[in-house]
Amino acid sequence: MAKSPKISASHEPGGLIVHISGLLPSLSPAEQRVARLVVADPADAARRTITDLATAAETSEATVIRFCRSVGMDGYPQLRIRLAAEAARRIEPPDARVVGGDIPPGADLAQIIATIAFNDARAVEETAEQLDPAVCEQVVEAIGAAGRIDVYGAGASGFVASDFQQKLHRIGRTAFYFPDVHTALTSAALLGRGDVAVGISHTGTTSDVIEVLEQARARGATTVALTNFPRSPITEVADHVLTTAARETTYRSGAMASRLAQLTVVDCLFVGVAARNRAKARKALEATAEAVQSHRVGAGRRRA
Amino acid sequence: MAKSPKISASHEPGGLIVHISGLLPSLSPAEQRVARLVVADPADAARRTITDLATAAETSEATVIRFCRSVGMDGYPQLRIRLAAEAARRIEPPDARVVGGDIPPGADLAQIIATIAFNDARAVEETAEQLDPAVCEQVVEAIGAAGRIDVYGAGASGFVASDFQQKLHRIGRTAFYFPDVHTALTSAALLGRGDVAVGISHTGTTSDVIEVLEQARARGATTVALTNFPRSPITEVADHVLTTAARETTYRSGAMASRLAQLTVVDCLFVGVAARNRAKARKALEATAEAVQSHRVGAGRRRA
DNA sequence: CCACGGATGAAACTTACTTTCATGAGGCGT
DNA sequence: ACGCCTCATGAAAGTAAGTTTCATCCGTGG
Numbered sequence: 001m002a003k004s005p006k007i008s009a010s011h012e013p014g015g016l017i018v019h020i021s022g023l024l025p026s027l028s029p030a031e032q033r034v035a036r037l038v039v040a041d042p043a044d045a046a047r048r049t050i051t052d053l054a055t056a057a058e059t060s061e062a063t064v065i066r067f068c069r070s071v072g073m074d075g076y077p078q079l080r081i082r083l084a085a086e087a088a089r090r091i092e093p094p095d096a097r098v099v100g101g102d103i104p105p106g107a108d109l110a111q112i113i114a115t116i117a118f119n120d121a122r123a124v125e126e127t128a129e130q131l132d133p134a135v136c137e138q139v140v141e142a143i144g145a146a147g148r149i150d151v152y153g154a155g156a157s158g159f160v161a162s163d164f165q166q167k168l169h170r171i172g173r174t175a176f177y178f179p180d181v182h183t184a185l186t187s188a189a190l191l192g193r194g195d196v197a198v199g200i201s202h203t204g205t206t207s208d209v210i211e212v213l214e215q216a217r218a219r220g221a222t223t224v225a226l227t228n229f230p231r232s233p234i235t236e237v238a239d240h241v242l243t244t245a246a247r248e249t250t251y252r253s254g255a256m257a258s259r260l261a262q263l264t265v266v267d268c269l270f271v272g273v274a275a276r277n278r279a280k281a282r283k284a285l286e287a288t289a290e291a292v293q294s295h296r297v298g299a300g301r302r303r304a
Numbered sequence: 305m306a307k308s309p310k311i312s313a314s315h316e317p318g319g320l321i322v323h324i325s326g327l328l329p330s331l332s333p334a335e336q337r338v339a340r341l342v343v344a345d346p347a348d349a350a351r352r353t354i355t356d357l358a359t360a361a362e363t364s365e366a367t368v369i370r371f372c373r374s375v376g377m378d379g380y381p382q383l384r385i386r387l388a389a390e391a392a393r394r395i396e397p398p399d400a401r402v403v404g405g406d407i408p409p410g411a412d413l414a415q416i417i418a419t420i421a422f423n424d425a426r427a428v429e430e431t432a433e434q435l436d437p438a439v440c441e442q443v444v445e446a447i448g449a450a451g452r453i454d455v456y457g458a459g460a461s462g463f464v465a466s467d468f469q470q471k472l473h474r475i476g477r478t479a480f481y482f483p484d485v486h487t488a489l490t491s492a493a494l495l496g497r498g499d500v501a502v503g504i505s506h507t508g509t510t511s512d513v514i515e516v517l518e519q520a521r522a523r524g525a526t527t528v529a530l531t532n533f534p535r536s537p538i539t540e541v542a543d544h545v546l547t548t549a550a551r552e553t554t555y556r557s558g559a560m561a562s563r564l565a566q567l568t569v570v571d572c573l574f575v576g577v578a579a580r581n582r583a584k585a586r587k588a589l590e591a592t593a594e595a596v597q598s599h600r601v602g603a604g605r606r607r608a
Numbered sequence: 609c610c611a612c613g614g615a616t617g618a619a620a621c622t623t624a625c626t627t628t629c630a631t632g633a634g635g636c637g638t
Numbered sequence: 639a640c641g642c643c644t645c646a647t648g649a650a651a652g653t654a655a656g657t658t659t660c661a662t663c664c665g666t667g668g
Contacts, residue, residue: 117432
């Protein structure tokens with residue numbers, strides 16, 4: 001026997017709350033009291049137990065269950081979960097993060113964090129979107145087949161260069177990084193056909209890096225530039241150009257997002273090279289991981 | 305009777321899932337099975353009853369309850385609701401990009417790029433969400449007022465440490481980084497009250513870093529740990545603990561997302577410290593930018 | 609080898625949820 | 639007005655879910 005109407009809430013795209021308030025007038029008085037509580041504060045309702053909610057609505061648990069059925073739920077637990085989900089979704093939008101711009105003077109730490117994270121994440125995503133897989137492929141090929149790889153970078157880009165060098169080294173590729181221009185120039189002079197030189201410069205105008213890359217190219221090495229500006233000087237001495245997409249305009253922020261964007265590109269190249277020779281790379285990585293094992297404490301689980 | 309440590313989840317505004325995956329290694333095997341199910345599909349877990357979930361994780365209800373407590377919940381119902389809310393918030397992945405996991409063997413470069421960027425961006429966002437502004441504030445205060453700041457880190461975290469040191473230095477704070485443990489220990493021994501020591505370790509188990517931080521603490525310095533795992537050994541020697549939220553599970557990927565997450569935290573601290581004394585920081589940044597000006601070519605517009 | 613401490617599941621127990629059922633308040637035809 | 643029906647409602651019984659307790663097991667270190 002068909003008991004109550006039980007409106008199909010199985011599909012209520014507009015939202016459960018909307019759905020409930022829509023059929024509020026069709027509910028019995030006691031159920032309406034429950035409904036009003038629920039609509040007024042879904043998140044709070046989700047936290048309450050059925051007995052609690054019943055008491056708050058000055059009715060019995062049975063009525064609450066009836067209410068659940070009336071709005072199309074199987075039972076109270078299901079309602080609770082739907083309410084929690086609903087409530088979570090509707091507090092989302094207060095997204096007042098400062099986009100792109102500078103950090104406002106009076107910002108508190110929470111704002112600063114939100115702004116930085118947003119810009120950082122954005123730089124990473126946008127960089128990936130505009131990265132040309134074909135160019136990456138060529139670079140990966142070149143590095144994978146290279147006799148030797150030199151990575152150049154100065155200042156903040158130097159860290160990235162160093163990171164790339166270390167990564168390549170870990171998978172068994174012969175790679176170098178030089179914190180010093182003179183040494184770098186010396187090394188570049190010794191490169192030859194089949195070798196690869198990677199120059200990293202956010203602005204693309206770092207003369208030291210350009211100079212070294214030029215030297216490498218003159219010696220017959222394949223040159224790769226990683227920069228944020230596709231028409232900057234460094235691209236003139238590069239066979240392959242990879243670009244990042246950090247919209248860092250102000251110097252004051254220091255190179256923040258750009259580093260992350262560069263690192264993302266480095267990661268892509270690294271994984272690309274590693275994928276090119278899976279077995280070897282894997283073995284190398286495992287060996288290196290094992291090597292530092294003795295410098296770790298509490299191997300398995302951590303603490304008690 | 306204080307049973308388990310019960311990390312305060314009262315503050316994990318960013319994400320319960322993130323919080324859980326951070327705690328994962330510190331859980332017992334059976335609890336880890338539960339955690340993995342929950343992290344893999346929060347929405348689904350929220351729908352299950354405790355008995356159901358226990359069965360799925362091949363364990364008992366008791367363990368599921370223990371898991372709830374371990375991650376800071378009162379009990380299963382609360383966890384359920386939080387999960388439902390969490391799941392609702394992350395409606396995003398209409399994408400088939402591989403989340404968290406490894407790069408599939410047959411992947412082409414475009415796929416690799418998409419996957420890496422997604423995970424990197426995610427790590428940055430999630431890290432920011434779970435960062436505790438209050439703790440950051442304390443760290444910023446300490447660093448801003450410190451006589452001297454030592455930054456420690458080994459391996460991949462060493463780059464981050466070095467980056468942080470350089471950033472602090474650029475805004476006129478006296479900061480050091482040591483690639484060598486011995487030197488680091490020596491330096492730590494010379495720290496005192498009012499100085500700050502920052503230890504960076506993704507796993508939180510790097511004995512060298514822990515050792516140095518311990519030394520610094522013994523000398524009266526304020527110690528700060530930056531790690532992905534809130535209950536790892538390094539947190540025991542730190543006055544302030546900052547956590548990242550990279551879900552890097554496999555060693556094979558190398559520390560990719562974790563670096564970016566760490567750098568994001570570093571950026572936040574950096575800006576925080578800089579904001580503390582705007583005028584001075586700005587002047588310092590401009591001075592340093594000017595210093596490298598002569599090493600740039602094509603200053604204004606780029607090319608023709 | 610034993611003592612110890614932590615991890616674990618079975619079972620007892622408690623609480624929450626669901627069903628059943630009796631009551632009583634209206635509505636309505638006679 | 640009376641009886642009869644319908645429906646809303648909560649008390650109480652019943653069932654399922656969640657929680658606690660406790661004995662056992664296993665690995666660790668003395």
